[in-house]
Amino acid sequence: METIESAEIKTPAGLNPCIQEGDLVLLWFERKEVSYMVEVQRGKRVSVHVGKPLLADDWIGREFGSKVACDHGEGYLLRPTMMDLMMKASRESGIIYPKDAAYLMLRAGIKSGSKVLEIGTGSGSLTMALAQQVAPNGSVWSYDRRTDLPKNAYKNVMRAGLSANVVFCQREAAEPFSETGFDVVTLDIPQPWDEVAVVKAALKNGGHVVSLNPTFNQVEKMAEALRREGFLWVDCVELLERPILAREGKTRPVQRMVSHTEFLVFGIKAG
Amino acid sequence: METIESAEIKTPAGLNPCIQEGDLVLLWFERKEVSYMVEVQRGKRVSVHVGKPLLADDWIGREFGSKVACDHGEGYLLRPTMMDLMMKASRESGIIYPKDAAYLMLRAGIKSGSKVLEIGTGSGSLTMALAQQVAPNGSVWSYDRRTDLPKNAYKNVMRAGLSANVVFCQREAAEPFSETGFDVVTLDIPQPWDEVAVVKAALKNGGHVVSLNPTFNQVEKMAEALRREGFLWVDCVELLERPILAREGKTRPVQRMVSHTEFLVFGIKAG
């Protein structure tokens, strides 16, 4: 074995292997299809579906992946990934699915250091994904018309330990943005075409816009609105996630699945 | 408009809006379905499909998104996103598609600061995605049996400006890894089940493994191998990306599409 090409790697350790106070833990059970998202605090008692509650104190200092015994069966203390955080977000409205968030971030160029405008905070599931993606030095500005929804989103973002990278703002429809110079704008609102002019003003030249909408009528209207405003490379796509049961001698796709979430419309602001 | 919740945002500027020497630029034409990935260097002449070459010197200092005139039609100087980098990677073998890379990174918890092991460097398309995702402080260790392939991958990673986060290594099949303590391991090799024991040894407890394979047979065998080694939450999925032609009055899915790339198998190392 030999190293062929290598830069000097500064911090080879990666993520902290041990659970600390304040961490989120996904308590996961193999037998029962249930899992719990727990913020680890001293003195906290964690109620599970069966038997006596568990004491979170015992988890501090243990490694992620560790087994915990409870009255019936065994659980595991997993480190939640963004997929878990999104699927288990406290919801007051629909969520954006991991498949859609992951794809749009990679395609629109959202990365560590990006400055992103999110229009339509919703339950904050996309907000979390964006915040983690731009960390440690980027920023997400998340706007919503409602003042009550962002509180739930804020709770989700706080719990995920991602609040340092997010500003939550309230704003009326089509109102200009005080902050500008964004690398990317995402829209998760029913009438995104009403925002195209202000979105354009808020974007850097060459910046990307992505709108998520469930109906073909919306994406058609949005795609045409972007073209009229001179956006480049206006394009639409949908992603389907098909679970496969991979088991010895009897592998097959699942028989029922989530078959539609959102269509994604992309465009780029010409300079 | 009012700010509801906000941390002190340190670096609101986001990405540099101007093209600098050494940057990659995607020269994109609206009319012709062609585009060119260009590393901007003084004195460089960029040949295009029609007419006189363009001079890259003229691009330095201009904003991304700017228009350039050429003999026939207009081009735009776009900032390549990871999607562009992957789709236009120099290839000596198949590439991993953006949809698959994006999804697996979000699901397996790869983020800024992660320490990732990639088994099967291939053309380096996934390597680039991983390197950008762990930046600025994480690391990707990419292993391949072949010594010639990584050179192409290294070229792709260099050109994308991501080499600071990648170590390329050569290694024989099933050979243990000198480096350990990884947060996530990805496998893009024909017989991933042969590597399960050494992968397990290289992972942190609670770490994630993802294998990408095109056939049902491979994912079935890999899923069972992971279960036998005690991996948790072993699961398989495929992603389909369906382009939609969103045009006024005649919106429809495209008539032919890429309908299969890879199945993804996931698992988590028990502590």
Next chain:
Amino acid sequence: METIESAEIKTPAGLNPCIQEGDLVLLWFERKEVSYMVEVQRGKRVSVHVGKPLLADDWIGREFGSKVACDHGEGYLLRPTMMDLMMKASRESGIIYPKDAAYLMLRAGIKSGSKVLEIGTGSGSLTMALAQQVAPNGSVWSYDRRTDLPKNAYKNVMRAGLSANVVFCQREAAEPFSETGFDVVTLDIPQPWDEVAVVKAALKNGGHVVSLNPTFNQVEKMAEALRREGFLWVDCVELLERPILAREGKTRPVQRMVSHTEFLVFGIKAG
């Protein structure tokens, strides 16, 4: 308007527009998503989800499509199509879906006059489709290992008025068929590869075989078994049926759907 080309059409009337005693009627309600498959008999009282039962006598002589009033809301007396007959078959095992039955019949050349062997009677949903397809002069020979299942299938076929074209037989696995010279053989059994030799013996030269199986393992094994026995054009396909909600201003695919039923393997017996 002018007739360009025309043969002498013998029976232009098509199906009998009026409900007769013994007909099957689908009593369908617009408001409530319920419907009832009713065999029309004098004196029969039809219980519905709400209010007083309806009297089937009143339906005789009325046209299909007619409205009937009941205590709450309105129902319609529809002529069941094969899709309705299959989806509402009395089930003692899984059913074959209309999409799969329709496609395999058209692809394998099953038509009026065909002589078809069905291996695996099951609930009789495919038997009905085959029987209607070969009518009036063709025949379906349906074999099952179990003697109890065909009784349910027989009931379904009788009720659908298709029993004149079906012979139900009991037979052990891999036992040769007394009847031979079939145009097409369908298999809906767990281990179709065990039957390839006897299937070949029962088929005409140039005859088609189709096997329906839910797992990739089964279709791989069946495809290879057919190739080994010299079958031509061995090919596999799956069909997905995606419902679309087509509604003014908000058209989109449904959010959850049946995503997998069976893979279909086809082959042709060489002469």
Next chain:
Amino acid sequence: METIESAEIKTPAGLNPCIQEGDLVLLWFERKEVSYMVEVQRGKRVSVHVGKPLLADDWIGREFGSKVACDHGEGYLLRPTMMDLMMKASRESGIIYPKDAAYLMLRAGIKSGSKVLEIGTGSGSLTMALAQQVAPNGSVWSYDRRTDLPKNAYKNVMRAGLSANVVFCQREAAEPFSETGFDVVTLDIPQPWDEVAVVKAALKNGGHVVSLNPTFNQVEKMAEALRREGFLWVDCVELLERPILAREGKTRPVQRMVSHTEFLVFGIKAG
């Protein structure tokens, strides 16, 4: 083995196993992915991709499925199924795909004896499927605005031996139909909503309508037009046909496929 339930089967022979003059034969080669649709006539010489032409006289009296030697490799004389007839129809416009034709016929209740109105003859691929489906005693009335297209369709229908069940007519848009009392109406035209009133007049009560259109916009408009005219059970669906490469140890879906043909809108005329 024992027969459990059986009607007296009148014509157990099924289709004629031997090739006769006037039959269509699909000359199919295993090695090369080419095949030829040949109308067998005495004295006919059949040119193939390599070597000397074949003499069709030699085929008369042989069984379907028989092997023929030619200069390079072996061919087989297959009996074309409706799938072959449709995929190899002489085309002057797009074709309807077998998956769509098969599904709509089963769902809308088209069967032996049905009387069907086809609006939009096109290349005649759906016409053939309908004609075979209603045989021997049903009828298909196929209307088109163009007088030239039906000649091609007529040729396809003639060649398939299905002309006894089809009447071809020319007609202007929205013109009423002289013939009425149809069991089912199919529409394959760009603006099917303009025909809803005359379609309703031409249908029996309880009759089914099916419209095939490629865009979301068309099916939305058609579905709403049907609802406004009082049609029942208005519903839309699309079918996807995914080929699977079933091969020992390396079974997977194909990598590129036809991903969209038509959406299908269904409705039933209330009495």
